[in-house]
Amino acid sequence: MANTISFCSETMKQYEWLLTRYPTRRAALLPTLRLAESDFGELGVPEMRYVADLMEIPPAFVFGVVTFYTHYRRAGTGKFHIQVCSTLSCALRGSEDVVSRITERLGIKPGETTPCGHFTLSKVECLGSCDTAPMLQCNDDYHEDLSLEDVDQLIEQLRAEAEGGQNG
Amino acid sequence: MTFRKILTQHIAEDDCHTLSFYQRNGGYSQAQKSLKEDQPDDLIELVKAANLRGRGGAGFPTGVKWSFVPKSSDKPKYLVVNADESEPGTFKDRVIMEKNPHLLLEGILICCKAVNIQTAYIYIRGEFVFATQRLQQAIDEAYEAGILGNDCLGSGLSIDVTVHRGAGAYICGEETGMLTSLEGDRGQPKLKPPFPAIEGVFGCPTVVNNVETLANLPYILEIGAEAYCAIGPEKSPGPKLFCVSGHVENPGTFELPMGIPLRKLIDEHAGGVWKGRKLKAVIPGGSSAHVLTADECDVAMDIESLTAAGTMLGSAGIIVMDDSTCMVDALVNLMRFYHHESCGQCTPCREGTGWLEKIVHRIAHGDGRMEDLDLVLDVCDRMVGKTICALADAAAFPAQSFVTKFQDDFVAAIQNGGSPAWKKRHPSAVGGTASHG
Ligand SMILES: Cc1cc2nc3c(=O)[nH]c(=O)nc-3n(C[C@H](O)[C@H](O)[C@H](O)COP(=O)(O)O)c2cc1C
Ligand code: SF4
Ligand code: FES
Numbered sequence: 001m002a003n004t005i006s007f008c009s010e011t012m013k014q015y016e017w018l019l020t021r022y023p024t025r026r027a028a029l030l031p032t033l034r035l036a037e038s039d040f041g042e043l044g045v046p047e048m049r050y051v052a053d054l055m056e057i058p059p060a061f062v063f064g065v066v067t068f069y070t071h072y073r074r075a076g077t078g079k080f081h082i083q084v085c086s087t088l089s090c091a092l093r094g095s096e097d098v099v100s101r102i103t104e105r106l107g108i109k110p111g112e113t114t115p116c117g118h119f120t121l122s123k124v125e126c127l128g129s130c131d132t133a134p135m136l137q138c139n140d141d142y143h144e145d146l147s148l149e150d151v152d153q154l155i156e157q158l159r160a161e162a163e164g165g166q167n168g
Numbered sequence: 169m170t171f172r173k174i175l176t177q178h179i180a181e182d183d184c185h186t187l188s189f190y191q192r193n194g195g196y197s198q199a200q201k202s203l204k205e206d207q208p209d210d211l212i213e214l215v216k217a218a219n220l221r222g223r224g225g226a227g228f229p230t231g232v233k234w235s236f237v238p239k240s241s242d243k244p245k246y247l248v249v250n251a252d253e254s255e256p257g258t259f260k261d262r263v264i265m266e267k268n269p270h271l272l273l274e275g276i277l278i279c280c281k282a283v284n285i286q287t288a289y290i291y292i293r294g295e296f297v298f299a300t301q302r303l304q305q306a307i308d309e310a311y312e313a314g315i316l317g318n319d320c321l322g323s324g325l326s327i328d329v330t331v332h333r334g335a336g337a338y339i340c341g342e343e344t345g346m347l348t349s350l351e352g353d354r355g356q357p358k359l360k361p362p363f364p365a366i367e368g369v370f371g372c373p374t375v376v377n378n379v380e381t382l383a384n385l386p387y388i389l390e391i392g393a394e395a396y397c398a399i400g401p402e403k404s405p406g407p408k409l410f411c412v413s414g415h416v417e418n419p420g421t422f423e424l425p426m427g428i429p430l431r432k433l434i435d436e437h438a439g440g441v442w443k444g445r446k447l448k449a450v451i452p453g454g455s456s457a458h459v460l461t462a463d464e465c466d467v468a469m470d471i472e473s474l475t476a477a478g479t480m481l482g483s484a485g486i487i488v489m490d491d492s493t494c495m496v497d498a499l500v501n502l503m504r505f506y507h508h509e510s511c512g513q514c515t516p517c518r519e520g521t522g523w524l525e526k527i528v529h530r531i532a533h534g535d536g537r538m539e540d541l542d543l544v545l546d547v548c549d550r551m552v553g554k555t556i557c558a559l560a561d562a563a564a565f566p567a568q569s570f571v572t573k574f575q576d577d578f579v580a581a582i583q584n585g586g587s588p589a590w591k592k593r594h595p596s597a598v599g600g601t602a603s604h605g
Contacts, residue, residue, distance in 0.1 A: 021330045023244070023370050029352035030335055057352075068354035071294040071336025087256045088455060088501045089413035089487055125338065125505050126256040126455075127295050130413035130485070131420045140297040 005050050011039045015054070025055055029065060037073050044075030070124070078113045078120035080158050083137045086123040089130035098134045099123060101151045118162040171399065173423045174387045174407050175380065179267040185302050187309040190270040196315060198389040199277040203323035211282035215385070217393035221404045223260075224250050224341075224378030225454065225483045227471045234283050234375060236365035243372040247279055247288040248350060248364075250378045252334060252341035254293055255454035256505060257485025260409035261379035263421050265292070265299040268383070269306035273329065275382030277320060278389065280327045283375055287328050290379075291346050294335040303331050338509035342557045343376040345511065356511045357557035380409055400426030404471035408484060412438040415445065415490035427470040434465070434488060445490040449574065453482025455502050456562030458569035459495075479569075495574035496532045496587045499566065503528050506563035517560035520551040524567050531578060534586030541578055544571050 007015060014035055018028040032051055033043060040047045043066055052059040066072050073081065082102060086095050099121075103109055106119050113120040129135050132144030143154055178184040178193065190196070202211065216231030237245060249272070253261045264272055276288050292300055307329055310316040318326045332350055339345040340355040347369040349355035368374020384406055388396050397405045408426045410433055413419045417439030424433070430452060434440065441447050447462040452469065458479040460467070467477045474481045489498060507521040524547055527540050548564035555561075571578055581587045586594070 021328075024351065026352035027350060027370070030349065031333060033335070034333060065352070065354055069294070069335035069337050071334075086501075087505055088498060089257055091501050092414045092487070092489065092493065092498075124336075125508060126254065126258075128253045128259045128262055128293065130257055130259055130487075131411065133413060133419070137295060142298070 005040060005046055007035065007039055007054075011035050026057060029055060029057065029062070033062075033066060033072060042073045042075050042077060047075075076113065079118050079162055080138055081120045081122065083122045083124040083127075084110075085125070085127045085129070085133070085135055085137075087126035087130075089126070090133040090135060093133040095134040097148060098136065098146055098151055101148050102155065105152065105155050116162075118159070171407070171425050175264055175268065175271065175383055175409060176421070176423045179263065184267050185269055185306065187270060187306065187313060187315075190268075195270055195386075196274055196321065198386040199274045199281075199315075200321045200323075202278055202389055203281050203321050203325055206281065208282050208284055211278065214393055215282070215388060218388045218396040219393075219403060219405055220381065220384055220388060220396075221406075221471060222378055223380035223384075223408070223484075225255065225456075227404065227481060230377065230381055233365060233377075234279070236363065237283050237373045237375060238366065239284075241373055244287065244370075245283060245285045246369050246372055246374045247276060247283070247285045248343075248347060248369055248374055248376050249276065249288065249290040249382060250341065250343065250346060250376055251290050251292040251296075251299075252346060253296070253379075254338040254341040255456065255483040255485055256502070257411060257413055257451065257454050257487045258483040259411050259413075260421050260484065262296060262299050263409065264379050264383050265296070266302050269303050270310070271383045271386065272303075272379055273306060273310055273316070275385040276329060277315075277327060278385040279375060279377065279382055281325065285375065286326055287330075289330050289332045289350060289369075291332050291334060291340070291350055293340075294333050300331055300333055307331065337511075338505075339511045339557070339559060342559065344557065346376070347374065354511075356513055357559075359556050400428075401468070401470045401472060404481075408469070410437075410469060410484050410486060412486045412488065414486075414488040415442050415493070416440065416488050417442045427468045427473065430460075430465050430467050430469055430486070433469060433486065438486075438488070441488065441490050443490070445492060447488070448491045448493050449489040449495065449498075451485075451487040451489075451566070453480045454485035455487065455505065456558075456565055457482045458565050459573060461573050494532075494581070494587045494589055495570050495577040496528065496581045497589050499570040500525070500528050500532045502566050503563065506559065510559060510563075514555040514560065516551045517555045517563070520547050520560060521563050523547050524563060528567070531581050532587040532590050534581075534590065536578075536582040538579070538582055540582065541571055541575065544568075 018031050022028050036047050036051050048062050049059050052062040084099050108114055108121050110121050110123045134146050135144040183189045212231050212234050220230040221227040251261055320327050334340050337355050340349045342357050345355040345357040350369050364374040364376050399405045404426055406426055410422045422437045450460045471481045503525040507525040510517045510521045512518045530536050548568045551560040551564045
């Protein structure tokens, strides 16, 4: 089946630049998957297949790589992916309460996405920010030193953004 | 000599990450001189004499590592900077990359000169989006200013630096896993030998160094080996970033001389145990290090002293636990981490981390048996030293030391139908009902 998606011309330029930075084409796979993630919004089967064709790498190899790592934005992830660090330093300072609060506010447990598709909640391992525990990553951004009030505020803000984005 | 911070002295200033700030404060003067005037072998000898020990976890002498790279090889050589910062309790390299990225770049230039390298990659964990942006800005500035690229700093040498973003996997902090990942594959470690210095990324000789290790190089060139060795203990000297997290009033990254007493670090720098509580336990070197009891905390924070105390400096990630902590719950948390992060290649690690999580979990949830304590130790014995990489050891060390040093907590959880926190969440539960499967 022919691919119906492709990189925009700006992304294609970035891809070509990437190829100049490595002695092998395959070494550019991880960064190219990042380009695909930002250009297409997520990495589902069509996106992975596109990258495989573009780089002339077997699709099965690309799937294997994407699924080995935890940080790629996979198909079906909500607009906001809330990843709460749950490793020891964060757990010692109340990460479980942060997770429960989000569950309470959004009605989803870790691993679930809200029916409207706005939020996905995950528990993740140490994000290298243990001094500002408890903390979470939402899409690219870190939110640190969280109180439960901060969590409420963040959710309200994201909700407004998601709904505003839908109308506009 | 009074101690001078060299990694973090300016981090409170707004534009500390910029090239102009760095150069105003003397930045790149060491690389400028060194790239033009120094002989590679002299640089390696200098770093050996300074006793610079790797800051990534293993503490290997940096100059010695560099000297393993073959001098007469027709293959290209690579430097891969380990910026994966994935050991739980560690958040120090992030500070350098966000606040002082040019210091890292200057260190990279010096290493490249010493080992005749033209291509460097900075392998940064995928979650560090802001640090990646800061690094990329710094690299762009450095290319623009003729510091990187062809004819670096007017030396005639050509050195290229590329930031390479990982994608979420603790195991990519292990050096061979990182190199496999850099080649575009799943980040599974490889058996050593061959060591990366002989056969690393793309089948070529490769130096792997941690961010903080490289960030020490300009200072060593500035003050010389003798003065550097005078900072802290001679066998593992230098300024060091210590990360303190957990139950303290003032968690953070503290730059202090190697060898600072652990108690002083906790009480004076990190503000002491929080909420006026008492100290119960400290993990001194990232989650993979053996835990210390409160009584064992009169120890100096350097490689030799911590090894003598039966633990390790590791990544200098210090996790403090107060007397309200249940060590069973804390260990469940860590065992879940290692089980999740095992890459699954080696049976003792894949199965062992799974068993450890399961056994400690059932103790916490009221289904433990007294024999489980010996079982934990038995599983650990089957893991340590029997796998491709050290992740299996890293999982076994906390399991062994938690169970032996805090046996009372484990026995109490077994006898009382679960850990206190679990019982609080499940007040009507009676232990021993679930399947042991
Ligand atoms: C499971 C595991 C995880 C590791 N994670 C890291 C890490 O996140 N950062 C790091 O610099 N070194 C890490 N290391 C150590 C590296 O393998 C390697 O020794 C180090 O990067 C070498 O640099 P250095 O000599 O400058 O310390 C890890 C090792 C193991 C076994
Ligand atoms: S010890 Fe564990 S993490 Fe390391 S290679 Fe073996 S299975 Fe993978
Ligand atoms: S334990 Fe949460 S950031 Fe490290």
